Amino acid sequence: MSGLPPHVAEALKAAAEPKGWTEDEDTLAPYLTEWRGRWTGTTPLMLSPATTAEAAKIVAICAEHGVAITPQGGNTGLVGGSTPQGEVLVSLRRMKSVRAVDPLNDAMTVEAGVTLAAAQEAAAEADRLFPLSLAAEGSATVGGAVSTNAGGVAVLRYGMMRDLVLGIEAVLPDGRIYEGLRTLRKDNTGYDLKQAFIGAEGTLGLVTAATLKLFPRPAARAVAFAALDDVDAAVKLLALAKTESGGAVTGFEILPRPVLELVLAHFDTARDPLSAPHPWYVLIEMSFGREDGARETMEAALAAGVEAGLVRDAAIARSEADAEAFWRLRELAPEAEKADGKAIKHDVSVPVAAMPALYETGCAAVAAIAPTARVLCFGHVGDGNFHFNIAPPKPDAGDFWDRQEAITQAVHDAAASLGGSISAEHGVGVMKKDEIARRKSAVEMDMMRAIKRALDPANIMNPRVML
Ligand SMILES: Cc1cc2nc3c(=O)[nH]c(=O)nc-3n(C[C@H](O)[C@H](O)[C@H](O)COP(=O)(O)OP(=O)(O)OC[C@H]3O[C@@H](n4cnc5c(N)ncnc54)[C@H](O)[C@@H]3O)c2cc1C
Missing domain, CATH: 3.30.70.2740 (Alpha-Beta Plaits)
Structure with missing residues (x-):
């Protein structure tokens, strides 16, 4: 067990007992390789706390002995930030309780290891929408999405994770617990500390739970797949669709013909909704509070697009199955590229x-x-x-x-x-670390380093990442 003194390893295992640790190579393997296989890592020990108290104890022991930690959620990050290179790996996947769903406050509190898909389901059971949606949502966790300030396909309407977090609970690099789980919409009592952990990529502490904003579930949606000549037409059509629908556009995604062809080539179930090829496609989703007029609004927007010379052809989903099939064309783009x-x-x-x-x-x-x-x-x-x-x-x-x-x-x-x-x-991870140092101003880099030093002076939290 290189780099980790045996008495520290024993203390860490004891803190995560009975099921919360492993050193077994086969068990560890999937946690040590990045989704695309670009980074492969090593760790002397993986710890999987089941509670915030266990997580705090683990971090306190690491702090006492100067042991570095790589936090990990679903391991779907794309910049190498969750792959340990000798650090102790702390996986938050066992922390997966939905602590509270509060429809009257349009809020829910979930633990870090809850997947985005499970968070969406928990909200739906209370007839609410948790809107953060991305292709890896079956594995990506709330803790990971907070830590990367994830975006996805509904940012246009609901914003990024930063816009969706009301409160955070986190273990600080010295093992203390920051109890910031609030459902307040207004709180001007000084620095908004939760923001420090959003997009911090595990460099300032372990996010153990988050209170998230919920929204009314749209009663109806209209989804269309439209063909265009170029990106300029897409930008103009977006503006037009927003105006025509009175702000009902919730998704507006773009892909060029070569990417659609990869999707069609690699996935048997994928079908081109249009009869002839075109250089570019946009997937448009509009959401409505009532069924009446949904399809008509989409038709009107597309007709205006045709009139303006922007839309060359289009198909509007006739059923939920059609809508899902259109979305799959866009969602499969990363996997089709990977297969290519x-x-x-x-x-x-x-x-x-x-x-x-x-x-x-x-x-x-x-x-x-x-x-x-x-x-x-x-x-x-x-x-x-x-x-x-x-x-x-x-x-x-x-x-x-x-x-x-x-x-x-x-x-x-x-x-x-x-x-x-x-x-x-x-995010930045290890992939863009040198690049942000080159491209951000000296003042911005100094401010980031000052925050890191203030919260993690011994640099034990994800030390190779971001800064
Ligand atoms: C197919 C595919 C599609 C994707 N599409 C999108 C997309 O549309 N939009 C988008 O924004 N991202 C996208 N991603 C990237 C990825 O899914 C997100 O960044 C996601 O938020 C990562 O969550 P995770 O739980 O897998 O985190 P991980 O990959 O495990 O970790 C990501 C980073 O956060 C840190 N971290 C994880 N959990 C915690 C925690 N509890 N406390 C502190 N630090 C933590 C890790 O150390 C690491 O630095 C996609 C990825 C894939 C594979």
């Missing part, structure tokens, strides 16, 4: 109106470096967020990967030149 092979991934955002410029500038810059590279770009138009992924040509000429760093810099430069971010929703 390795690609250089970017998660960039710009102001919504700058998305066409981002696409054009980014493509031109990539083409100047690797003319035969494939741009497999999809994302969330409503949030100005492109997953700007660059795949090697087919067949791979072999020298594509030598240009990886230049390609990444070109895409990030394109986003930065338009006032954008190099990490829209996936």
Whole structure:
């Protein structure tokens, strides 16, 4: 057990007894590899506390002995932040109680290991909506989503995790418990401390529970799959759909033909809803408080889009099964890309109106470096967020990967030149650590480091991540 003195290991195991630890290599294996296999790690010991008290005890022992911790939820993060490299791994997956669902306050309190899908179900049982939704929601946990400030497909209407958290309970790096589980909508009593843990990627403590905002469940939705010529048309159609529907647009996702083709090629159940190919597609979802007029509103928005020369063809879902099938085309995009092979991934955002410029500038810059590279770009138009992924040509000429760093810099430069971010929703992890140090101002980096030093002076919480 390298790096972990036996008496410390024994104390940690005792704190997590009886089922909350393992050193078994086979059991550990799935916790030590990132979803795409890009990072593989090691740990002397995985601890899985079942309660906040156990988690606090584990962190206190680590603090006393200067033992570094990597926190982990569902291990679906995409920037390498949950893969330990010799640290003790603390998995929050056993903390999965729904502590309270409070429909009158439109709030619920769940523990960190509750998956996003389970949180959605708990809300639905109380006839409420917990809106955070993303393709990995069956495995991604509330603790992980808080720690990465996750986004997903409903940000346009409901915001990111930061907008959905009312309160947080966390174990600080010295083992004390911050009890910040509140259902207050207004609380101006100083610094909003919970915000420090949202998007902190485990660097400031272990999130053990969160109180989340709930919403009325829409009574009806209309979902359409529309074909367009370019990204410019998508941005204009979004504005038009918002106006035509009186703000009912809850999802507006984009994918180009090559990504749709990958989905169709890799998933037998996927079907192109339209009869002829087009360069770009958007998936539009509108949500309504009542059934009446839902389909008509979508039809009116699409008709206005056709009239304005934006929409080339469109299909409106006739049933929930159709709607699900349309959504699957977008949700399967990451998995289809994974099945296609390795690609250089970017998660960039710009102001919504700058998305066409981002696409054009980014493509031109990539083409100047690797003319035969494939741009497999999809994302969330409503949030100005492109997953700007660059795949090697087919067949791979072999020298594509030598240009990886230049390609990444070109895409990030394109986003930065338009006032954008190099990490829209996936976080920093180990993947973008050097990049944020280069691109954020010295003042911003100093402020981040000062917060880290103040809460974690011994640097035991996810020490290789973010800073
Ligand atoms: C197919 C697929 C699609 C995805 N789509 C999206 C998307 O649309 N939008 C989006 O935002 N993300 C997306 N992601 C990324 C990922 O699902 C999210 O970042 C998710 O929030 C991570 O949750 P997790 O429980 O798996 O966290 P993990 O991967 O386990 O951890 C992520 C980070 O948070 C830290 N952490 C985890 N739990 C805790 C805790 N309790 N306390 C403190 N730190 C903790 C870890 O140390 C790590 O740094 C996708 C991932 C996949 C695989």
